[in-house]
Amino acid sequence: MSFIRFGSVAALLVLAGLPTSSNAAEEGRLVFAARPKASEIKAAFPAGATVTGDAEVECVVADKGALADCKVLSEYPMNRGFGAAALGLADRYKVKVKDEAGASSIGRKVSYSLEFLAPGDANPNWVRKPTGQDLAGVFPVAAVKAGKDGRAVIRCRVTTEGFLDRCAVLSESPAGLGFGHSALALAPQFLMSPKIRAGQRVETEVTVPINWAGLAEGGFASVSKERLILDPPWKSAPSLAQVEAAWPKAAAGEDNGQAALRCGIKESGALDDCEVISELPKGKGFGKAALGLADHFKVSIGPGDAKMVKLIHVDVPFRFRPPGATGRQLTKPRWIQMADAEGLAMAFPQAARKAGVKNGLGVVSCTVTIEGRLADCEAAREEPAGLDFAASAMIVAGSMRMNPWTKEGDPVDGQRIRLPIRFEGVELEEEEGAAEAPTAAAKP
Incomplete structure (x- = not known):
C-alpha cells in the first residue's frame, strides 16, 4: 500500500489482493524509518513478468533497524518473480529502533507489502485535491463552537472516469462534531486519474484521510449562525x-x-x-x-x-x-418518498393472503423520470412465485420517489433500476364464517 500526501489530505490506495497484514509494522507499533523509492520498485519489476503483481515479506528487525531473515509470505500471481523482487528490496527498508511506546524493536517480526506495476499500468493519483479554502468551506459549525480541529477518514470508489462516489465515513475525530459529514461534502470536488490494468480503466477503492488543522479559531465567526x-x-x-x-x-x-x-x-x-x-x-x-x-x-x-x-x-x-457519452451509474439512490408500513400492508397480494403466506419478495425493473419517480415498471422476479408479489411491488414502486439529483452530481432521469421490495410480517385475518377450533370436553 502507498500513501499520496498533499498537505492535509492523503489517499491510501486499497489494492485488491493485498493481505490484511500488510500494515503489520503499524499494527505492531513498529515504524519504518526508510522504504524503497518508487523508482527502485519500478526497476525491480521481474524480467519475465507481463502483468502487475504483489508480494508480502516478513522479516526480523536486526541491529540498527535493518531487516534480516526475510521470507516471502505470499505473492500474486505465483511463480512470476514478485516474491523474489520484494525480497530483493528488503535492504531498502529500515525500522526505527524504538517503537511508538519506546520499547526496543530489535528481534521483533515485521512485514511489508509491495506492488509491482506492469509497464502501462497505473494506480489512481490526484488530478484535483481539495484546497485549504475547500477545507475551510466545509468546516463543521459544531467544531467552530467547540473550538476544535478534527480529522475524518472516508472510503470511496474511484470510477473509470476518475470520479469518487459511494463514499462512506470510516472514522471521525472528535466524534459528533460533523467532520465525517464535512469529509463527504468534499468528495464531489475530488478527481483522480483512474486505475489502469492491461491498458483498461478499472474501478478501485481509495481511503482518504482528511485533516483540519489550525482552522478551529481561524475566523469562522461569520458562519456560526x-x-x-x-x-x-x-x-x-x-x-x-x-x-x-x-x-x-x-x-x-x-x-x-x-x-x-x-x-x-x-x-x-x-x-x-x-x-x-x-x-x-x-x-x-x-x-x-x-x-x-x-x-x-x-x-x-x-x-x-x-x-x-x-x-x-x-x-x-x-x-x-x-x-x-456513457458512464452514468445509479448505485445508491436517496429515497425521499417511500411506502410506509401501512402502504405495504395495503399492497400485500390477496393471492398470498389466501395461501396463508405472510412474507414475500417482489423485484421490479423501472425507469427513473426527471422528477425521480419510477415509471414503465416490469416484473423481474418474485418469491414465492405465483402469489403476485411482483405485481404488488409495482404498485409500491409507483408511490416512491428518489432525489432527482445525486450527491455525486448527476441527474437520475432515464436510468433503469432494479428495485427489490420485501413484504414482511403481515397479519392474516380469518375469513368470516371460518370454523372455530372445538373446545376441550368438560371434565367432571
Missing part, C-alpha cells in the same frame, strides 16, 4: 438533456468535467446568489455551465422552514460528460 447542507431533498433538478446541452464548446476534446456551486436558498426553494467553488479542468467553461443550470434546481421546503432558508447554503456538485 449559518448551516451548510449537502444533498438536500430536491423538488426539481436539471434533466440529462439539459446537462448535456450545457456541455461547453470550449471543452471539445475533453473526456469529462466537473464543477461545484455554493448557493443560498430563496423561500421558494430556488437557488440564489450561486458562486463557483470548484471547476476542473479550469478555463473550459464548466463553472459557467453549472451556473447556467442553477435555475433548474428547487429545494423542497417544509411549511415551517421558509424563514430558516436565509441561514442555509447548499453545495451542488456537477459531473459533465460529452453529449451521448
Whole structure:
C-alpha cells in the first residue's frame, strides 16, 4: 500500500489482493524509518513478468533497524518473480529502533507489502485535491463552537472516469462534531486519474484521510449562525438533456468535467446568489455551465422552514460528460418518498393472503423520470412465485420517489433500476364464517 500526501489530505490506495497484514509494522507499533523509492520498485519489476503483481515479506528487525531473515509470505500471481523482487528490496527498508511506546524493536517480526506495476499500468493519483479554502468551506459549525480541529477518514470508489462516489465515513475525530459529514461534502470536488490494468480503466477503492488543522479559531465567526447542507431533498433538478446541452464548446476534446456551486436558498426553494467553488479542468467553461443550470434546481421546503432558508447554503456538485457519452451509474439512490408500513400492508397480494403466506419478495425493473419517480415498471422476479408479489411491488414502486439529483452530481432521469421490495410480517385475518377450533370436553 502507498500513501499520496498533499498537505492535509492523503489517499491510501486499497489494492485488491493485498493481505490484511500488510500494515503489520503499524499494527505492531513498529515504524519504518526508510522504504524503497518508487523508482527502485519500478526497476525491480521481474524480467519475465507481463502483468502487475504483489508480494508480502516478513522479516526480523536486526541491529540498527535493518531487516534480516526475510521470507516471502505470499505473492500474486505465483511463480512470476514478485516474491523474489520484494525480497530483493528488503535492504531498502529500515525500522526505527524504538517503537511508538519506546520499547526496543530489535528481534521483533515485521512485514511489508509491495506492488509491482506492469509497464502501462497505473494506480489512481490526484488530478484535483481539495484546497485549504475547500477545507475551510466545509468546516463543521459544531467544531467552530467547540473550538476544535478534527480529522475524518472516508472510503470511496474511484470510477473509470476518475470520479469518487459511494463514499462512506470510516472514522471521525472528535466524534459528533460533523467532520465525517464535512469529509463527504468534499468528495464531489475530488478527481483522480483512474486505475489502469492491461491498458483498461478499472474501478478501485481509495481511503482518504482528511485533516483540519489550525482552522478551529481561524475566523469562522461569520458562519456560526449559518448551516451548510449537502444533498438536500430536491423538488426539481436539471434533466440529462439539459446537462448535456450545457456541455461547453470550449471543452471539445475533453473526456469529462466537473464543477461545484455554493448557493443560498430563496423561500421558494430556488437557488440564489450561486458562486463557483470548484471547476476542473479550469478555463473550459464548466463553472459557467453549472451556473447556467442553477435555475433548474428547487429545494423542497417544509411549511415551517421558509424563514430558516436565509441561514442555509447548499453545495451542488456537477459531473459533465460529452453529449451521448456513457458512464452514468445509479448505485445508491436517496429515497425521499417511500411506502410506509401501512402502504405495504395495503399492497400485500390477496393471492398470498389466501395461501396463508405472510412474507414475500417482489423485484421490479423501472425507469427513473426527471422528477425521480419510477415509471414503465416490469416484473423481474418474485418469491414465492405465483402469489403476485411482483405485481404488488409495482404498485409500491409507483408511490416512491428518489432525489432527482445525486450527491455525486448527476441527474437520475432515464436510468433503469432494479428495485427489490420485501413484504414482511403481515397479519392474516380469518375469513368470516371460518370454523372455530372445538373446545376441550368438560371434565367432571
